[in-house]
Amino acid sequence: NAGFFAGFIQRKSIILPSNQGFKVAVKHFKVSGPWGSSPVQLVISGLNGKARVFLNGIDEVNYLGELEGWGSTVSLDIPSTMLDYSQDNILYLEMFPSSMQQRKLLGWLWPEQGKITGRIELEAVPETTIDVAQTTVSFSPQEQQLAVNVSLKHHLTLKNGPWSLSGVIKDQDHIVAECVLPFDTTGEYEQKVNLIFNLPEVKLWSPDNPSLYQLDLKVINKQGQTDQVQMPLGINYCSGTVSAWAYNGQQMPVQTRIITAEQAYKLRNERQVDSFLTTAKSAGYNVIYFMGFIPDESWLFAADRIGLGVWLELPVSFVPEQRIPLIVEFESLFMMAGRHPSVMAWTLGKGLNNSLSTINYQQGIEQQLSPQPVYNLNLFAAGQDLNDDSQLILGVEGFSGSWGRAEYFNNSDPAGPLIGETNWRGQKIIAIGWLVWLMLLSFQNFRAPNWKYRDIFEPNPKRGIRRAFFWRCLCVWAKYAAWAGIMTSILFLTFSPPPWFPYDLSWLTALQQQQPLLIWLFLTSLLLLLRLFQVGLAATCFPGPPGTVALCCWLDNKHGWTLMLGLTWVLLVYNHYYWFIPPLLYVLTAIILLPRRARRVRKAGGKYLRLALLPLTVTLVVGGALLWHYSDLAYLAWLMDLKLNPMLEVLKLKFTSW
Numbered sequence: 001n002a003g004f005f006a007g008f009i010q011r012k013s014i015i016l017p018s019n020q021g022f023k024v025a026v027k028h029f030k031v032s033g034p035w036g037s038s039p040v041q042l043v044i045s046g047l048n049g050k051a052r053v054f055l056n057g058i059d060e061v062n063y064l065g066e067l068e069g070w071g072s073t074v075s076l077d078i079p080s081t082m083l084d085y086s087q088d089n090i091l092y093l094e095m096f097p098s099s100m101q102q103r104k105l106l107g108w109l110w111p112e113q114g115k116i117t118g119r120i121e122l123e124a125v126p127e128t129t130i131d132v133a134q135t136t137v138s139f140s141p142q143e144q145q146l147a148v149n150v151s152l153k154h155h156l157t158l159k160n161g162p163w164s165l166s167g168v169i170k171d172q173d174h175i176v177a178e179c180v181l182p183f184d185t186t187g188e189y190e191q192k193v194n195l196i197f198n199l200p201e202v203k204l205w206s207p208d209n210p211s212l213y214q215l216d217l218k219v220i221n222k223q224g225q226t227d228q229v230q231m232p233l234g235i236n237y238c239s240g241t242v243s244a245w246a247y248n249g250q251q252m253p254v255q256t257r258i259i260t261a262e263q264a265y266k267l268r269n270e271r272q273v274d275s276f277l278t279t280a281k282s283a284g285y286n287v288i289y290f291m292g293f294i295p296d297e298s299w300l301f302a303a304d305r306i307g308l309g310v311w312l313e314l315p316v317s318f319v320p321e322q323r324i325p326l327i328v329e330f331e332s333l334f335m336m337a338g339r340h341p342s343v344m345a346w347t348l349g350k351g352l353n354n355s356l357s358t359i360n361y362q363q364g365i366e367q368q369l370s371p372q373p374v375y376n377l378n379l380f381a382a383g384q385d386l387n388d389d390s391q392l393i394l395g396v397e398g399f400s401g402s403w404g405r406a407e408y409f410n411n412s413d414p415a416g417p418l419i420g421e422t423n424w425r426g427q428k429i430i431a432i433g434w435l436v437w438l439m440l441l442s443f444q445n446f447r448a449p450n451w452k453y454r455d456i457f458e459p460n461p462k463r464g465i466r467r468a469f470f471w472r473c474l475c476v477w478a479k480y481a482a483w484a485g486i487m488t489s490i491l492f493l494t495f496s497p498p499p500w501f502p503y504d505l506s507w508l509t510a511l512q513q514q515q516p517l518l519i520w521l522f523l524t525s526l527l528l529l530l531r532l533f534q535v536g537l538a539a540t541c542f543p544g545p546p547g548t549v550a551l552c553c554w555l556d557n558k559h560g561w562t563l564m565l566g567l568t569w570v571l572l573v574y575n576h577y578y579w580f581i582p583p584l585l586y587v588l589t590a591i592i593l594l595p596r597r598a599r600r601v602r603k604a605g606g607k608y609l610r611l612a613l614l615p616l617t618v619t620l621v622v623g624g625a626l627l628w629h630y631s632d633l634a635y636l637a638w639l640m641d642l643k644l645n646p647m648l649e650v651l652k653l654k655f656t657s658w
Contacts (some may be wrong), residue, residue, distance in 0.1 A: 004192075006258070006539045014525075019066070020115070020506065021095065021112065021113025021114055021115045021504075021506075022095055022096055022113060022114075022115075023051070023094070023113060024092065024093065024094050024095070024563045025092075025093040025095070025528070026090060026091070026092055026093075027090070027091045027093075028088045028090055029088065029091065029122065030087075030088055030089065031083050031089065031122075032085070037080075038124040038125060039077065039080070039124070039127060039129075039155035039156055040077070040078040040079075040080055040083065040122065040123070040124055040127070041075050041077050041078060041122075041123055041129075041155070042064075042075065042076045042078055042091075042120070042122055042166050043073065043074075043075045043119075043121045043122075043123055043408070044067060044069070044074050044075070044116060044118070044119075044120050044121075044505075045072075045118030045120075045121075045297070046069075046071055046072075046073075046115075046116055046117035046119075046296045046297065046298075047067060047068070047069030047072070047073075047074050047114075047115075047116055047118075047348070048069065048070065048071055048114060048115040048116070048117065048119025048293075048294065049068070049069075049095055049096055049097050049098045049099065049101070049114025049115060050066060050067070050095070050096040050097070050098060050099075050114055051066065051068075051093050051094070051095055051096075051114060052065075052066050052093070052094040052096070053065055053066070053067065053076055053091070053092070053093060053094075054091075054092040054094070054514070055078065055082050055083075055089065055090070055092070056082065056084060056089055056344050056567065057093055058092055061090075062082075062262070064076055064082075065331055068098060068099070068315075069332065070279075070294045070330070070332060070333040070336075071117065071294040071296055071297060071316070071333075071336070071355075072133055072297065072332050072333060072335075072336040073118070073132070073133040073336075074133065074332075075131070075133070076156055077308070078122075078326060079152075083592070087580055091122075092262075093120075095114030095115075096113075096488055097112045097113060097114055097115050097364075098114070098253050098315065099325070099329065100315040100316060100319075100325060100329075101315070103319050103320075103323040103325065104233060104316075104317055104318045104319050104323075104502060105318040105320065105632055105635055105636070106318070106629075106632055108629060110234055110503055110504070112503075112504045113331055117265075117268075117296040118296060118297075118298075118352065122631055123467040125155065125227065125397070126151055126161070126225040126226065126227045127154065127156055127157065127160055127221060127225055128153070128155070128163060128219055128227060129153050129191075129219075129223070129227045130150060130151070130152060130219055130227050130228075131151040131152065131153050131216050131568075132197060132229055132231060132339075133151075133335065133336065134151030134190075134334065134335060135148065135149060135150050135151050135201075135217075135231075135335075135339070136148075136149045136334075136335050136338045136339065137149075137215075137233065137339055138338070139185040139202075139235050139236070139237055139340060140201075140345040141237050142248075142459065143463075144198065144200050144202065145196055145197065145198055145199065146169070146196070146197040146198075146202075146235060147179070147194060147196055147218075148167060148194070148195045148196075148197070148215070149192055149193075149194055150165060150167075150192070150193045150217060150479050151190065151191075151192055152165070152190070152191045152192070152193060152196070152214070152219060153189065153190055154189045154190075154191065155184070155189070158187070158189070159375045160221040160222055160223055161183075161184050161185050161221065162182055162183065162184045162221075162222060163182070163184070163219055163220065163221050163222075163319065164180065164181070164182045164183075164196065164218075164219070164220050165180070165181050165182075165193050165217070165218070165219045166178070166179065166180040166181075166217070166218045167180075167195045167197065167214040167216065167217050167218075168215070168308075169197055169213050169214070169215055169216075169233065170213060170214045170215075170216065171203070171213055171214075172214075173460075176199065176213060177197040177198060177199055177419050178197075178573065179195045179196060180198050181194075181195060194217045195217075197284060199235070202235055203235070204235055204236050204237075204248045205234035205236045205250075205304070205341040205342075206236060206247060206248055206250075206307070207281070207287075207308060207309055208307065208542060208562050209307070210234070210304065210305065210306065210307030211234070212232045212233065212234050212304060213232070213233040213234070214230060214231075214233065215230070215231050215233040215237070215517075216228065216229075217229050217230075217231075217301075218231050228461045228591055231339070231481060231505065232258070232301065233302060233305050234340070234341030234342070235341065236248050236341045236527045238344070238371045238372050239370075239371070240252070240373065241373065241401065242373040242374070242401075242405060243389040243392045243401070243402045244377060244402065244403060244493055245344070245345070245373060245403050245404070246601065247344065247505060252273060252288065252309075253284070253404055254287055254309075254403050254405070254406075255284055255285050255286055255287070255288075255404055255405060256285065256287040256288070256311060256398075256405065256406035256407065257280045257285040257287070257288055257289065257292060257406075257407060257409060258289040258291050258398055258406050258407060258408045258409060258499065259288065259289070259291070259409045260291055260293075260409070260499045261290075261291075261292055261293040262290060262411055264290065264293070264295055264296075264299065267301070268296065268298065271575045273298065273299060273302050274302055274306065276308055277302055277303060277306045277308050280308065281306060281308055285343065285549060286307070286308060286309055287308065287309035287310070287311050287345070287406075287440075288303065288308055288309070288310055288311065289311040289313070289406050290310070290312060290313060291310070291313060291499050292313065292317065292350075292413045292488055292499070292501070292502055293313075293315070293498060294312065294333065295310075295312075295317060297336060297415070299558055300336075300337070300340040300342060300343065301340070302508060303340070303342035304340055304341060304342045307624050308342060308345075309342055309344040309345075310340070310342045310344060311344065311345045311346070311347070311406075312337060312342045312345075312346055313346070313347040313350070313377075314330060314333075314347065314348055314349060314365070316348065316349035316350070316352065316361075316501070317349060317350040317351060317452065317502035318350065318351045318502055318635070319351075319352065319357040320359055320631035320632060320634060321352075321357040321631070321634075321635075322357070322631040322634075323631060324352075324357045324358060324361045325361070326367060327361070327567060334369070343372075344372065344373075345372060345373045345374070345375070346365070346369055346372060346373070346374045347374075347375050347376070347377050347392075348362055348365045348366075348374055348375070348376055349361075349376060349377070350377040350378075350379065350500055350502065351378070351639075352376065353635065353638045357391065360646060362364055362374075362376060362390075368410065372595070373390075373403070374390065375391070375392050376390055376391050376392065377389060377392050377394060377399070377500070378392065378393050378394065379393075379394055379500070386598040388580070389402060389403075394498075394500055395515030397430075407498055409604060413522065416500075417500060424488075424489075424492050424516035424517075425485055425591070427489060427492070427516065427573050428573050428574065430485070431489070431566075431569040431570045431572075431573045431637075432570055433481060433570055434478070434481070434485060434569060435563070435566035435567060435570050436564055437478060437566075437568065438478055438562055438563050438565070439563060439566070441471060441474055441475045441478055441562070442461065442563055444471045444561065445468070445471050447592075448464065448467055448468035448471050448472075449465065449467075449468050450468070451465050451469065451554075452467050453546075453554060453604040453605075456544070456546045456547070456550045456551070456554060457544060457546070464484075469550075469553060472554075472556070472557070473549070473553050474552040475562060475658075476531075476552060476553055476556045477524075477528065478562065478575075479556065479562045479565060480524055480527040480528050480531065481520075481524045482562065482565035482569060483523075483527055483565060483567050484520055484521075484523035484524040484526075484527055484568055485520055485567050486565065486568060486572060486583075487523050488516055488519050488520045489569065489572050489573055490572070491508075491511060491512065491519065492512055492516060495508070511642070530614070531552060532548050532549070532552060532616040534611060534613075534615070535551050535552045535555065535611070536548040537611075537613050537614060538551075538606065538607070538610035538611045538613065539551050540610075541606055541607040541610045542604065542605060542606040543604070543605040545605070555597075555601075561586055561589050561590075562584040563582070564582040564583065564585055564589075565582070565586060567582045568582040568583045568586075569579075569609070602640045
């Protein structure tokens with residue numbers, strides 16, 4: 001969970017579920033006078049997405065900056081002059097999805113939000129601080145040396161030098177290596193300084209022997225101001241290939257457990273991360289694969305401590321070739337992973353087509369992460385070079401290669417439902433009852449006398465005409481209610497997406513927690529409103545002109561085919577495999593009878609083209625949006641050109657048991 005601003009004068013903290021995104025968060029806080037003499041920075045750990053930060057207002061003058069993270073820790077300096085020391089300050093966080101969320105197929109349309117899985121803190125810091133998030137570690141086995149590239153931030157001035165940076169590596173209380181380096185400014189407020197440690201006798205980290213050192217870093221300026229940090233340190237090196245993993249010079253047979261984002265969030269919120277990793281290790285697994293998401297850094301710390309390898313997947317799933325990212329965009333993610341010895345392998349993306357952009361991207365990632373193994377995960381075998389060990393094919397139970405095997409966690413079985421029991425207990429009774437109701441309406445409309453267009457303007461219609469109009473109105477309402485019922489039942493289907501499904505379905509879960517009858521009523525009203533709006537636009541071109549409701553009833557005169565909708569609903573709720581046949585017949589009949597309806601409208605003196613004004617407008621808007629995002633259409637065409645059977649086997653739609 002994400003807690004706001006622990007550790008100083010505040011009102012009650014905000015607690016947000018770490019698996020839920022949010023759009024805007026507002027926090028009131030107070031600072032005392034001594035804060036004015038120190039630099040102040042906002043620190044957000046576990047940021048997934050983008051965050052725009054404002055202080056004491058939402059105008060441009062109150063804008064502090066924008067942060068983007070991949071589950072890592074990010075920070076932002078706050079000028080002390082912008083803080084109000086006499087009353088409450090108000091911090092505004094405006095969250096957005098990450099750039100990669102918007103780049104994937106239809107990502108511009110999919111409703112996703114930024115998330116924070118860690119803490120948000122306000123810190124008073126010294127003039128020069130150590131930025132752990134930008135600090136990297138590398139080990140050279142040939143020279144038996146450890147290089148620590150320390151990132152330093154000068155907040156207010158560059159005139160407090162020279163500085164001294166010292167590092168101490170400890171094995172429990174025993175000092176293993178030390179390094180002290182005086183340095184001066186480079187003229188930049190962000191500065192990199194390298195510390196080199198000689199380690200002739202080093203304990204290498206491995207899943208069988210997860211030895212961790214403690215690295216103490218300390219920086220001091222000429223005025224005596226210091227900043228000191230401590231971080232766990234694991235040392236190992238990769239010496240294998242994509243076909244055979246090897247670490248510390250030893251072959252490593254890989255047995256991987258795959259977990260999804262929802263499983264990771266649940267385990268973390270229930271404080272079961274350590275027990276899950278320990279159980280997985282006891283079951284013979286030595287690597288954990290995080291599918292479709294970047295885990296919170298607390299997972300990596302736990303894997304370092306317990307002794308499990310980590311296989312990370314870059315957030316490049318279902319991305320068209322025109323939107324392949326630049327490698328520099330993942331620099332902060334690579335830095336975070338580089339501080340953890342448990343990170344052993346990478347997946348550069350899922351479902352990427354074979355194009356020049358993808359090949360260049362793959363080569364760049366491999367060069368950046370060398371010598372660690374880097375793979376490309378494919379959904380289909382078609383169109384892929386399977387002789388390449390870096391190309392993996394997703395299966396129902398996982399994937400495998402000459403390096404080993406990866407298996408899904410048991411409750412992520414593709415055949416298992418993602419969404420549990422729904423609360424529409426009586427939908428079968430409602431569907432059957434509605435079919436009977438439609439049969440009654442069809443019978444009554446069949447018995448009622450046929451009425452013509454001129455009867456709409458009759459001031460005193462005969463009883464038969466009034467009766468026919470009454471039943472026709474009910475039939476129109478029942479038809480759109482049947483369409484709404486079908487849509488509502490589809491919303492309450494148990495959707496079982498495969499674990500590689502890269503889209504957030506939390507909105508569907510929230511929707512299924514609502515009352516189905518209210519959704520049915522809302523959709524019925526919406527469909528009726530759209531129909532009345534469509535007919536109302538065309539009514540001005542009819543002689544008279546007629547009333548909208550009366551014209552709508554006159555246009556919907558083919559009441560018998562409405563039974564197809566009721567039959568569709570019944571077959572759907574009973575999970576019959578051929579439930580789609582009646583609506584296809586209904587649509588086919590509407591197309592066949594379209595010329596006859598057009599002649600009927602022209603005979604009455606109207607213009608049938610005006611009835612198509614609303615559908616054509618919607619079609620043009622949707623078509624224009626798709627053409628604007630033509631790369632999505634090209635990617636969909638590439639997908640359709642492949643064999644879809646492997647995906648259809650794991651993509652199942654079924655109803656929950658009643």
